[in-house]
Amino acid sequence: MAGFERGSDSEISGVLEFLPCRTPALWFEQAPAHLPELLIDHANCEKKAAGTALSLLYRYVDRSHLLQTLSRLAREELRHFEQVHGMLAAHDIDYRHISASRYVSGLRQCVRNNEPDRLVDTLLTGAVVEARSCERFLGLIDVLPRDLGDFYRRLLDSEARHFRQYLSLAERYAQAPFDDKLSEILARDAVLVTDEDVVFRFHSGPLAQNTRAGSAPRVL
DSSP: OTTOOSSOHHHHHHHHHHSSSOOOHHHHHHGGGGHHHHHHHHHHHHHHHHHHHHHHHHHOTTOHHHHHHHHHHHHHHHHHHHHHHHHHHHTTOOOOOOOOOSHHHHHHTTOOSSTTHHHHHHHHHHHHHHHHHHHHHHHHTTTSOHHHHHHHHHHHHHHHHHHHHHHHHHHHHOSSOOHHHHHHHHHHHHHHHHSOBSSOOTTOOOBOTTSOTTOOOOOO
């Protein structure tokens, strides 16, 4: 893709091959007209990603490798939040409450309640979220203002690394093959990112054509 100058081609290709489908072109076409929703929701996603990593630190205190890996990941996610917040200020966009997309909650419906399946499913969900984010970063490079395109280019490496870290942790702690569960989560991802949505969010599907372009984010 034009504009991609950072990160390993093979690493990014691995992320794209992992995903079941690409984001519809319409979503990228709509992104410039929905910059406030995009950036505010992205900031929220970074906070939630850090929170997910921290919650796993508290829940699985006996897994040393997980603790070390996710502690570093959580710090990086919070740093990304700070950077997105800075981009909001640079574009004179107020950071405010908006409704969450259905994406992560939809994926989490695939997570089982019993252990160790709960841990493995949560890690697989994390891997899918990071992979999808990486794919969207890549596509946004060419459609947003240059400063934002450069910003998303700089995030590619870390997002691809987070994907690999979550997948590696799932492989480490799984006690049985998880191919079927991963396929289930990926199938849910494909539906969530391709079906039309009524609000534009970082992980939403394309905005329904009968929804007014440029409408303000819904305040909770």
